[in-house]
Amino acid sequence: MTGLIAVLAFDELWKVGKYVYYGLLASQNRGQDRYFAAVSDGEKLNVFEDDLNYLQINGSKLLNSNGHVGIGGTFTSNELHRVKYSYLREGWVEVAVIVDGIVDKDLTTLCRDLIKLMKSGNSLAEAFAEVVKGIHGIYSLICLSNRGELIAYRSTPGLRPLHIGSYGFDLAIVSTESTPISILGGDLKRSVRPGELVCITPEYVKSFTIKDNGRPALCSFEYIYMARPDSILDGIDVYHVRKSLGYQLASKFKHDVDIVVGVPDTALPYAIGFATALNKELDLGFISTGSKLRTAIKEDPKDRLIGIQLKLNPIRCVLSRRRVALVDDSLVRGVTIKNVVQILRNKLGVKEVHVVIGSPKLRFSCPYGMEIPPSDELLSANLDEALSTKYVEADSLTWLSAENVIELFNKYGVNLCLGCFLRSHLIG
Amino acid sequence: MKVVVLGDGSREHTITILLSRSCISPKIYVLSSYRNPGLKKAAEDSGGQLFRCNILSPSEVKGIVDELSPDLIIIGPEEPQFHGVVDTLVDGGYAVFGATRKLAEIEKSKVFMRDLMWRFKIPGRLAFKAFTDVNEAMEYIENAGDVVIKPARQAGGKGVKVIADLQAYLSDIKSEIRREYAKKLISDVMTHYTDIDYKLLIEERVDGVEYTLMTITDGHTVLPLPLVQDHPHAFDNDLGPETGGMGSIQGPGYILPFINQQEYQESIEIIKSTLKALQTVVNDRYVGVLSGQMMLTPIWGPTVIEFYSRFGDPEVVNLLHVLDTDFLDIVEAAVSRKLASIKLKVRDDLVTVAKVVSPKGYPNNRRVAKGHPISVDEGLIRSNGCEVLYAGVELGSDGNLYTTGSRIATILCSGSNYKVVSDVANKCAELIKCIDGWDTFYRSDIGSESLVSERMRLAEAVRDVYTYRRKNNLVSIKVDWIPGRGATIYDYR
CATH class of the missing domain: 3.30.1490.20 (ATP-grasp fold, A domain)
Structure with missing residues (x-):
């Protein structure tokens, strides 16, 4: 996945490098391996890219870069990150572009097409409005020219989020999720509408509707796993969604337990909702070691396992000889949960382990850019409930149904893509 | 009857239109630093005239006024007040609606203003x-x-x-x-x-919801006008740099959808206390407009951000469609210290939306925004029930209209609900264009359902906090401390 961030100062007194830097740090939940950033001073673009682990060690060039407008993106290494961003200079025009999602056009070609149109007198926004006609995909995109023109586009039907915020009279901030906006001290203003192109310069902010076909749809997996729990996506609090799903989960749970624990960090809001509804004690089951790692988006199985074990050191006095409900947000391959269950049983002597999953059975990969493994690697696509329960070595395994999720989102009046659970992918 | 109006912009254009509606049909003379086509027309239609002069020069202004010997003089902007124009005219024996130099300190000096509020323990101080x-x-x-x-x-x-x-x-x-x-x-x-x-x-x-309370006073009576909310950010969704105001909303009635009657009353009390304190300190009588740029904050509820010694621009534009009392009567009553005799009539069946059209480059790069020829389809704007109030537009010697680099004009629209009114105003704002292809911009979101309800949500959250803190006596003191320099204590009680 990709976390997009863009910052523009209306007053050229500002240098935004530091804002882009902290924006990238706040977008690591969407990509923790590489970063790309470009900063413009109105005349030229300075470009920065590296392993994201080195950002805090040698990000000083970005931090001190001269320029009142900048963009940045964080990427996972298991996507071909080259396809997610591009920078091109031809003659006196430079363009940098970053994409979250999938597009059918090579980004260097996209930059070339933009530059060609800009050289014949078009603004970046005018050039993009033309070029976008030839792009198919499900994506959000930010793009910056050396002249300091910033554009942000969110494709229909809106599966990849994009938000606009501001800091007083001074800054405009564009970000995939709302959290980086508040981390930068700003206020969330609104989400970019599906099919909307927003262009921002110190002299104007303009919005164009490029495409307006059909009802917007939001990605359920953003709410369930991808987004930070402190984000608000399209006006809906992610934390509230997760807690509510946890609450609903309790009605499907048929067992008695002594204690509820959540797998850190994503599952904690689910565990809170679940324990509240069951009226059971919620406790801290595990402590992480090292930096926060998002295990499910690691490509290498061994890396994943190392990640799991480092972030899940159990607290003995909480778990030992108890009947435990173990809450997780989703069940992908089942490796994490199996590993945790084994630790609980073998090292801590837990009496019963009931695994509770805050989402429906995950059975299909995502054609729209959400990094979900292919079907043959998804536990629920290959084993039935009984076998899955045995595989993860739990005493019971409970999922939410897709209806539970739909019911919740109906309350918000939003249309949801549940393709990874139901295969009924919304769009072609 | 002869009335002189001093000033250049859409505020003064509004004042001239209000005057021209009076049953007395006064002759209006405008003293202005450039030839604003709206002011020129309003003056000429009334049988008066527009004079160009340095409106900050007391002697130059008095020279023209002496020639005209008007019955009444209305001062639009604050700078002539700061420069002593009012003092000179009052000394010359004229009836002037506008604050004298010392009274206008309330707007001119933020230090004087804050100091006054703390000295007299006026609520809403920072x-x-x-x-x-x-x-x-x-x-x-x-x-x-x-x-x-x-x-x-x-x-x-x-x-x-x-x-x-x-x-x-x-x-x-x-x-x-x-x-x-x-x-x-x-x-x-x-x-x-x-x-x-x-x-x-x-x-x-402080954070919260801003609104403007304009009042007219004769130094004794304070006549509060309906609340108006200005929009200082240049671009939609409150993005972008600070401007002189990109538009304003008003109504229905005296309050706004996000400011309640009690908050309105408290704001009026703040203005009254300030006026009293100001006249005590300065030892002079205030005749004119005293406005509060207010904010509903978690600390105080109604809180003063700034005072203005004049009407807000564009805020006063909104009153054009809802003020049912003869404006000339009000001003005359104020200068003759009989304001208590005025009963203000305001239409409460309407909401009004004012939208400002500006040239690209405003506000941070006015040099490039200046000198573009513009066209205004006044006929079509009127046929939509809207009005155009001219601001940064100059009638050139070739008869064309040119931008001065500041805000071009304000569109005023009214109707029964914000959404409809805002949409019509947007349509009309499109009818003001630069003929040379230079871009203009306005805020399409002012008065929109989403922005008004956003303000309501924010105000509700602020209200929840300040009412709770008041009820539980949590309003107390603030301590400032610079290490090594000792502490300063601010007592809000």
Whole structure:
């Protein structure tokens, strides 16, 4: 996945490098391996890219870069990150572009097409409005020219989020999720509408509707796993969604337990909702070691396992000889949960382990850019409930149904893509 | 009857239209620094005339006024007040609607204003410190955290820097900006003005919903007008730099959808107490307009951000469609100290939306925004039930209209609900264009359902906090402390 961030100062007194830097740090939940950033001073673009682990060690060039407008993106290494961003200079025009999602056009070609149109007198926004006609995909995109023109586009039907915020009279901030906006001290203003192109310069902010076909749809997996729990996506609090799903989960749970624990960090809001509804004690089951790692988006199985074990050191006095409900947000391959269950049983002597999953059975990969493994690697696509329960070595395994999720989102009046659970992918 | 109106913009254009509606049909003479086509037409239609002059020069203004010997003079903007134009005219024996120099200090000097509020314990005051020395100001800024930097003198509404600082990791860049900004303010803005001792004002920063309360006074009676909300950000969704105001909403009735009757009453009380304190200190009688730029904050509820010694622009434009009392009667009553005899009639079945159209480049790069020829389809705008009030537009010697680099004009629209009114205003704003292809812009979101309901949500959250804190006696003191320099205590009680 990709976390997009863009910052523009209306007053050229500002240098935004530091804002882009902290924006990238706040977008690591969407990509923790590489970063790309470009900063413009109105005349030229300075470009920065590296392993994201080195950002805090040698990000000083970005931090001190001269320029009142900048963009940045964080990427996972298991996507071909080259396809997610591009920078091109031809003659006196430079363009940098970053994409979250999938597009059918090579980004260097996209930059070339933009530059060609800009050289014949078009603004970046005018050039993009033309070029976008030839792009198919499900994506959000930010793009910056050396002249300091910033554009942000969110494709229909809106599966990849994009938000606009501001800091007083001074800054405009564009970000995939709302959290980086508040981390930068700003206020969330609104989400970019599906099919909307927003262009921002110190002299104007303009919005164009490029495409307006059909009802917007939001990605359920953003709410369930991808987004930070402190984000608000399209006006809906992610934390509230997760807690509510946890609450609903309790009605499907048929067992008695002594204690509820959540797998850190994503599952904690689910565990809170679940324990509240069951009226059971919620406790801290595990402590992480090292930096926060998002295990499910690691490509290498061994890396994943190392990640799991480092972030899940159990607290003995909480778990030992108890009947435990173990809450997780989703069940992908089942490796994490199996590993945790084994630790609980073998090292801590837990009496019963009931695994509770805050989402429906995950059975299909995502054609729209959400990094979900292919079907043959998804536990629920290959084993039935009984076998899955045995595989993860739990005493019971409970999922939410897709209806539970739909019911919740109906309350918000939003249309949801549940393709990874139901295969009924919304769009072609 | 002859009336002189002093000023250039859409505020003065509004005043001339209000006057021309009077059953007395006065002859209107306008004293203006450029040929605003709206003011020119309003003056000529009434049988009067527009005179170009330096409106800041008391002697030049008095020279023309002596020729005209008008029955009444209305002062639009604040700068002529600061320059003593009112004092000279009053000394000359004229009936003037506008604050004298000393009374206008309430707008001109932020230090005087805050000081007055603390001295007389007027509610809605904010902690502040004033500085003449840049280095001292810098030292204070470094320790102050979340503050607003203002030029100590009113400088056309420009120059206020609100720099919220709650993120330590971004503090150094903000300190740098603030330092740079304070220096720039002193060199750019404050050196133009030698009429004030203090240079900078550092004030505690508050968050909340802003609104404007304009009142008319004869020094005794205070006549509160309906509340109006201005939109200072240049672009939609409250993005972009600060402007003189990109539009305003009003109604229905005296309050706004997000400010309740009690908050309105409390705001009026703040203005009344301030007026009383001001007249005591200055020992003069205030005749004219006293407006409060207010904010509903968690600390106080109604809180004063600034005072204006004049009508807000564009705020006064909104009144054009809802004021049912003869405006000339009101002004005459004020100057003859009989304002208590006026019963204000305001239409409460309407809401009004004013939208300002500006040239690209405004507000930060006015040089490029200046000198573009424009066309205004007044006929079509009127047929939509809207009105155009001209601002930064000059009638050139070739008969064409040209931008001055500032806001071009204000469109006023009214109707039964905000959404419809806002949509019609948007349509009309499109009818003001630069003929040479230069871009213009306006805020399509002013008066929209989403923005109004956003304000309602924010006000509700603020109201919840301040009413709770009042009820539980949690309004107390604020302590400022610079390590090594001792503490300053601000008592809000």
